[in-house]
Amino acid sequence: MYKIVSKRELTPNVKVIDVHAPAVANKARPGQFVIVRFKETGERIPMTIAGTDPEAGTVTIYFAEVGRSSTELGMLEEGDELLNFAGPLGNAAEIKKYGKILCVAGGVFSGAMLYQIEALKEAGNHVVAVFGFRNKYHVMLEEEVKGVADDAYICTDDRSYGYEGMGVVDELLEKEDFDVVFTIGPTSLQKNLSEKTRPYGVPTRVNLFPIMVDGMGMCGACRVTVAGDTRFSCVDGPEFDGHQVDFDELIMRMRVYNPQEKIAMVVHNREAN
Amino acid sequence: MAFDTPAVEMPKQAPDERTQNFLEVARGYTGEMAIKEAERCLSCKNPQCIKGCPVNIDIPGFIELVKEGKFIEAAWRVKETNALPAICGRVCPQENQCQKYCILGIRGQPVEIGRLERFVADFEREKGIEMPEPPEQTGFKVGVIGAGPAGLTAAAELVKMGHEVEIFEALHTAGGVLMYGIPQFRLPKEIVQAEVDYIKRLGVKIHLDSMIGKLYTVGELLNDGFDALFIGSGAGLPRFLRVPGENLSGIYSANEFLIRTNLMKAYRFPEYDTPINIGKRVAVIGGGNVAMDSARCSLRLGAEEVHIIYRRGMGELPARHEEVENAQEEGVVFTLLNNPVRFIGDGRGNVREVELIRMELGEPDDSGRRRPKPIPNSEWRMPVDTVVIAIGQSPNPIIQQTTEGLEVTRWGTIIHDEETMATTIEGVYTGGDVATGAATVISAMGAGKTAAAAIDRYMNN
Numbered sequence: 023m024y025k026i027v028s029k030r031e032l033t034p035n036v037k038v039i040d041v042h043a044p045a046v047a048n049k050a051r052p053g054q055f056v057i058v059r060f061k062e063t064g065e066r067i068p069m070t071i072a073g074t075d076p077e078a079g080t081v082t083i084y085f086a087e088v089g090r091s092s093t094e095l096g097m098l099e100e101g102d103e104l105l106n107f108a109g110p111l112g113n114a115a116e117i118k119k120y121g122k123i124l125c126v127a128g129g130v131f132s133g134a135m136l137y138q139i140e141a142l143k144e145a146g147n148h149v150v151a152v153f154g155f156r157n158k159y160h161v162m163l164e165e166e167v168k169g170v171a172d173d174a175y176i177c178t179d180d181r182s183y184g185y186e187g188m189g190v191v192d193e194l195l196e197k198e199d200f201d202v203v204f205t206i207g208p209t210s211l212q213k214n215l216s217e218k219t220r221p222y223g224v225p226t227r228v229n230l231f232p233i234m235v236d237g238m239g240m241c242g243a244c245r246v247t248v249a250g251d252t253r254f255s256c257v258d259g260p261e262f263d264g265h266q267v268d269f270d271e272l273i274m275r276m277r278v279y280n281p282q283e284k285i286a287m288v289v290h291n292r293e294a295n
Numbered sequence: 296m297a298f299d300t301p302a303v304e305m306p307k308q309a310p311d312e313r314t315q316n317f318l319e320v321a322r323g324y325t326g327e328m329a330i331k332e333a334e335r336c337l338s339c340k341n342p343q344c345i346k347g348c349p350v351n352i353d354i355p356g357f358i359e360l361v362k363e364g365k366f367i368e369a370a371w372r373v374k375e376t377n378a379l380p381a382i383c384g385r386v387c388p389q390e391n392q393c394q395k396y397c398i399l400g401i402r403g404q405p406v407e408i409g410r411l412e413r414f415v416a417d418f419e420r421e422k423g424i425e426m427p428e429p430p431e432q433t434g435f436k437v438g439v440i441g442a443g444p445a446g447l448t449a450a451a452e453l454v455k456m457g458h459e460v461e462i463f464e465a466l467h468t469a470g471g472v473l474m475y476g477i478p479q480f481r482l483p484k485e486i487v488q489a490e491v492d493y494i495k496r497l498g499v500k501i502h503l504d505s506m507i508g509k510l511y512t513v514g515e516l517l518n519d520g521f522d523a524l525f526i527g528s529g530a531g532l533p534r535f536l537r538v539p540g541e542n543l544s545g546i547y548s549a550n551e552f553l554i555r556t557n558l559m560k561a562y563r564f565p566e567y568d569t570p571i572n573i574g575k576r577v578a579v580i581g582g583g584n585v586a587m588d589s590a591r592c593s594l595r596l597g598a599e600e601v602h603i604i605y606r607r608g609m610g611e612l613p614a615r616h617e618e619v620e621n622a623q624e625e626g627v628v629f630t631l632l633n634n635p636v637r638f639i640g641d642g643r644g645n646v647r648e649v650e651l652i653r654m655e656l657g658e659p660d661d662s663g664r665r666r667p668k669p670i671p672n673s674e675w676r677m678p679v680d681t682v683v684i685a686i687g688q689s690p691n692p693i694i695q696q697t698t699e700g701l702e703v704t705r706w707g708t709i710i711h712d713e714e715t716m717a718t719t720i721e722g723v724y725t726g727g728d729v730a731t732g733a734a735t736v737i738s739a740m741g742a743g744k745t746a747a748a749a750i751d752r753y754m755n756n
Contacts, residue, residue, distance in 0.1 A: 029626055038330050045505075045510055045511070046510065049509070049510060049511075057504075063563075063567045063568060064567075064568050065559060065567075065568035065569040066467070066559070066569075090568065091568055101471070105467065106467040106503065106504050107504060108465065108466075108467065108503075108504035108505075108506065109504075109506075109509070109510070110509055110510070111506065111509060172413055180367065191630070195433040220717065230484060235551060235554050235555060235569070235624065236465075236466065236475075236531075236554060238465050238466075238506055238531070238553065238691070238693075239531060239532055239691050239692070239693065240475075240531040240532070240533070240546075240550050240551075241533070241548060241551035241554050241555075242533045242535070242551055243547075243551050245535075246542075247542060249418050252535065254536075254541060254542070257692075257693065271542055271644070274544060274643065274644030275542065275544055275644065277544075277644075278544040278545075278572065278645075279570045279572070282564065282570035285564075285565055286564075286568065286570075289565045
């Protein structure tokens with residue numbers, strides 16, 4: 023069992039928890055994920071690691087309450103325990119000195135991106151960060167990213183705060199030369215960003231989160247076509263060359279249980295009432 | 296005389312009833328049936344059956360006790376050499392092992408050793424399992440990687456020798472393929488967990504959520520106080536056909552299909568959170584036990600028409616005869632001598648058809664089976680909603696990739712000494728599917744046992 027030692031609410035639907043899992047905290051690196059299960063009837067939920075405190079033995083996870091499982095996870099409180107917390111899984115992002123880096127994140131994934139930016143800064147890179155959110159109510163980690171990155175831009179899709187949408191990325195790519203681009207975020211954002219950077223020839227590392235079950239190379243649910251070959255996100259990724267990923271296939275594969283998601287939410291709401 | 300007496304049939308759920316539920320198909324013997332079947336045993340002076348048992352169960356000995364109605368004592372006799380009897384009694388291919396050598400089998404039906412093993416194990420479990428006396432502690436500590444049949448057996452053997460044993464299991468529950476692979480209706484998960492509990496009560500410590508190669512490496516475990524290690528990480532990596540369209544939605548690896556169904560209990564969605572999509576028409580590609588399990592799960596999940604698509608013929612199906620028969624009784628359609636060429640989608644990313652090519656059998660290949668070859672221009676299309684690819688699994692590569700000095704074959708299996716199961720690293724042993732490639736539960740258990748004996752000798756030297 024893995025105790026939730028702290029829990030905070032960042033936006034109306036994003037929560038962050040620190041989970042006591044000392045062995046995972048020792049090994050985890052940016053880019054990796056854990057598989058969480060919090061009740062006997064629960065599913066295995068992959069979640070990107072967004073920080074560790076090896077001394078306290080904790081691992082930080084951000085999550086958005088978007089479906090039944092994440093909503094129920096959000097109902098747990100400090101002191102509650104998770105049944106399972108398996109990790110660190112997947113390969114870590116390669117942290118080294120690249121030079122000048124653009125880091126683009128969206129929504130709840132900003133937490134994981136911030137963790138990676140901290141490591142990239144420590145490796146001596148110049149980091150420009152762009153964090154995008156749906157609207158001003160969903161903005162998070164603004165101060166934190168501004169405190170770590172050399173330059174940081176906050177954007178919203180509806181222009182209610184900061185820069186507009188992804189426009190700032192176009193300007194940055196046009197004006198500045200980046201050695202590499204990293205992105206973690208919704209798949210549509212990762213796809214768009216990869217398309218934007220392609221004409222500039224900037225290596226673009228995406229961090230995918232397809233549907234997974236075991237997260238350990240067993241099921242193949244997370245298979246994704248990269249450069250024409252089938253790869254497993256869990257053991258071959260989750261980071262891939264964004265210019266080689268077949269995003270359209272990935273996006274279709276990610277929608278396959280949408281009907282069941284809706285049923286699960288109906289059941290959840292009925293139980294909650 | 297016994298040669299003429301037929302074996303006592305084991306009651307089964309009727310096919311039309313059992314495809315509506317996930318309850319165990321075979322219901323097991325009653326005490327009366329068990330005694331009657333045991334009485335068929337000739338108690339040979341020179342029993343051949345034991346030769347066929349990878350874990351050397353004293354078969355005539357336990358059957359003799361069944362004849363006398365001493366069922367608990369019979370269970371103990373089995374457990375002297377086999378820590379998982381309720382499992383073996385259900386899933387061992389006895390027809391190729393103990394029962395193959397039974398003298399009665401020459402002229403009639405062999406003694407149903409598996410059914411008797413299952414009966415005594417179930418009888419003991421229902422009565423409440425008594426634990427053996429704890430052995431004297433040796434002070435040695437062994438790490439076991441993987442809580443499947445190989446790892447559980449090695450752990451049970453080692454702990455009974457007085458060693459301290461810790462198992463590292465990557466998934467959230469112990470049992471390996473017994474939990475994620477073999478379906479509930481063939482091997483109830485409550486029985487697996489009861490056998491796992493027995494091993495825990497023997498003193499084995501099980502760490503879940505612990506993927507070796509990620510959370511700890513083999514090297515770290517060796518430096519961290521383990522005197523020896525056993526790697527039984529299984530064959531978890533699914534194989535795909537590598538034909539166009541294979542990533543369309545609705546196409547599952549058998550591993551994913553069975554993990555969702557068995558381990559995550561998707562058949563009880565939305566009570567359980569994990570969903571599965573099952574269409575009206577299902578095609579299962581492959582002819583082994585995993586394919587039969589997938590086909591039979593499909594029926595129970597609500598499919599109307601389920602096909603087994605296999606590139607060879609009926610006589611070449613690698614599945615156990617009993618499983619093929621069960622699938623046939625339940626209405627699975629065998630579409631043999633056909634092989635998928637590609638999958639065709641509906642334009643929205645879902646599979647709609649599979650294109651097959653008819654095959655014919657040519658000369659025997661290295662395995663002795665006749666080699667299938669495609670008949671030119673014989674392609675045809677079958678409409679499908681769901682496809683399960685059950686053409687085999689390879690070893691999960693993570694431990695091999697993260698362990699310096701651990702040599703592997705080109706198939707990814709760990710190179711080992713066949714007599715001791717020792718790997719190329721001193722003090723590290725292996726067994727089960729990661730050593731041999733995908734095989735049976737009982738052969739993995741046999742290897743676990745062999746390795747445990749070798750580990751004991753190694754530590755004492």
